[in-house]
Amino acid sequence: MEDILTDNTADNTVNNSTATEDIVIIGAGPAGAVVATLLNAKGYRVRILERQHFPRFSIGESLLPQCMEFLAEANMLDAVEQHVQEHHFQYKNGAAFVRGDSQSAFDFRQKFSEGRGTTYQVQRAPFDNVLAREAERQGVEITWGHTLVNIEFDGSDSTLTVADENQNNYTIKTRFVLDASGFGRVLPRLLELDRPSDFPARTSLFTHVEDNIPEGDFDREKILITVHHQHKDVWFWLIPFAHGRCSFGVVARSDFFDQFSDDLDERLAQILDSEPTLKKLLSNANFDTPAREISGYASNVSQLWGPGFALLGNAGEFLDPVFSSGVTIAMKSASLAASALDRQLQGEEVDWEAEYATPLRAGVDTFRAFVEAWYDGRFQDIIFAPKQSSEVRAMISSILAGYAWDTNNPYVKDSEHRINVLAELCQLA
Ligand SMILES: Cc1cc2nc3c(=O)[nH]c(=O)nc-3n(C[C@H](O)[C@H](O)[C@H](O)COP(=O)(O)OP(=O)(O)OC[C@H]3O[C@@H](n4cnc5c(N)ncnc54)[C@H](O)[C@@H]3O)c2cc1C
Numbered sequence: 001m002e003d004i005l006t007d008n009t010a011d012n013t014v015n016n017s018t019a020t021e022d023i024v025i026i027g028a029g030p031a032g033a034v035v036a037t038l039l040n041a042k043g044y045r046v047r048i049l050e051r052q053h054f055p056r057f058s059i060g061e062s063l064l065p066q067c068m069e070f071l072a073e074a075n076m077l078d079a080v081e082q083h084v085q086e087h088h089f090q091y092k093n094g095a096a097f098v099r100g101d102s103q104s105a106f107d108f109r110q111k112f113s114e115g116r117g118t119t120y121q122v123q124r125a126p127f128d129n130v131l132a133r134e135a136e137r138q139g140v141e142i143t144w145g146h147t148l149v150n151i152e153f154d155g156s157d158s159t160l161t162v163a164d165e166n167q168n169n170y171t172i173k174t175r176f177v178l179d180a181s182g183f184g185r186v187l188p189r190l191l192e193l194d195r196p197s198d199f200p201a202r203t204s205l206f207t208h209v210e211d212n213i214p215e216g217d218f219d220r221e222k223i224l225i226t227v228h229h230q231h232k233d234v235w236f237w238l239i240p241f242a243h244g245r246c247s248f249g250v251v252a253r254s255d256f257f258d259q260f261s262d263d264l265d266e267r268l269a270q271i272l273d274s275e276p277t278l279k280k281l282l283s284n285a286n287f288d289t290p291a292r293e294i295s296g297y298a299s300n301v302s303q304l305w306g307p308g309f310a311l312l313g314n315a316g317e318f319l320d321p322v323f324s325s326g327v328t329i330a331m332k333s334a335s336l337a338a339s340a341l342d343r344q345l346q347g348e349e350v351d352w353e354a355e356y357a358t359p360l361r362a363g364v365d366t367f368r369a370f371v372e373a374w375y376d377g378r379f380q381d382i383i384f385a386p387k388q389s390s391e392v393r394a395m396i397s398s399i400l401a402g403y404a405w406d407t408n409n410p411y412v413k414d415s416e417h418r419i420n421v422l423a424e425l426c427q428l429a
Pocket residue numbers: 026027028029030031032049050051052058059060061062063064146147148149180181182183184185186204294297312313314315318320321323324325326327328330
């Protein structure tokens with residue numbers, strides 16, 4: 001089989017000989033690394049195809065405590081802890097919000113749900129690399145630089161066409177494919193499962209800075225979310241790392257950016273200039289990294305699984321960056337898919353809708369209710385309300401910490417109704 005994987009034939013045709021794998025995973029990001037490690041621990045032959053070589057840049061640097069539970073389940077937490085200092089992972093215990101003169105900070109350790117209350121803010125290049133190398137150390141095979149280009153199903157088994165780095169194609173037969181290709185969205189595109197998101201097209205413009213924020217002016221153990229003082233649907237993130245640097249970005253409807261410079265660095269500077277609180281906080285910052293932009297990332301699919309495949313993480317649905325839920329959802333999907341697939345490969349009848357799609361979507365829908373309420377201002381009215389019940393704050397803190405699947409939490413079970421009632425009460429106060 002190794003011969004086939006390293007076979008560099010000169011033309012682009014599919015080789016006749018074909019390797020066979022129990023499970024093939026597309027992509028070695030957090031969803032792929034975690035699901036591969038969980039299935040490898042159950043004794044399956046697992047191969048990840050990853051089109052890039054790690055470390056590679058990825059956006060999504062503020063983790064939530066809930067995802068530490070999934071790393072623990074996959075026996076990957078020690079690997080992360082061992083690299084905290086080397087890669088400047090920043091201890092994180094909460095989220096702080098600012099809107100004009102109003103401030104509100106949530107400490108995730110004071111939360112309603114069981115489970116860890118702290119996590120890290122990480123540059124994703126080294127973090128994803130730590131997870132992928134740990135998956136390899138535990139026995140997962142990762143084929144780096146190889147891209148899945150086509151899939152053909154024969155019942156639930158499938159034949160994958162993979163391009164190596166010289167654009168030579170070869171095939172792999174497999175019993176099950178887990179698509180963890182993130183924004184690559186490989187199977188949604190190949191199988192025409194893509195559906196538009198309900199959210200309007202938004203753009204994120206971001207960079208990394210040497211922040212030079214004086215000690216005491218900023219709680220580095222929390223992500224800082226600043227709402228634009230004139231536009232409630234425009235917000236900034238400031239995600240501190242442990243070596244005096246921050247990830248800094250702004251999110252708005254795509255047309256908001258039209259009034260600013262075409263040059264991305266100038267554009268980011270102009271938008272920062274329009275927000276006094278943040279401008280002051282970053283007044284000594286050294287903007288030493290070119291700004292980048294990403295647009296239209298919210299996405300959905302018509303189905304999260306089919307005979308012989310399931311979609312994980314961003315290859316399924318991606319909502320919005322505001323509550324830093326992406327990596328947590330990716331790892332939750334990995335955990336659910338690993339247990340459903342294990343049972344199926346042991347010969348049990350598995351209802352993927354009931355055992356994978358429905359439970360995954362339950363938490364995603366909780367986040368969705370909060371994201372919608374963030375952009376229309378209801379959730380902002382709640383968190384900036386002058387008087388707040390500590391009990392309700394603990395329930396909200398749980399969701400901000402990623403515990404969006406804990407149905408003991410009334411704000412999970414009945415998110416939309418609870419948010420509406422609370423927002424109305426806050427407006428009356
Ligand atoms: C602006 C913005 C800010 C965000 N901020 C946060 C945040 O603070 N916290 C958070 O948790 N989330 C955040 N997210 C979301 C986060 O980026 C993603 O949810 C997360 O990275 C998803 O992980 P994944 O494993 O599904 O995919 P990824 O991490 O994207 O990994 C997918 C992998 O698949 C590989 N791949 C793609 N196509 C192929 C192919 N054809 N063959 C082989 N390999 C392939 C890619 O190279 C990649 O390595 C943010 C998103 C955006 C847009």
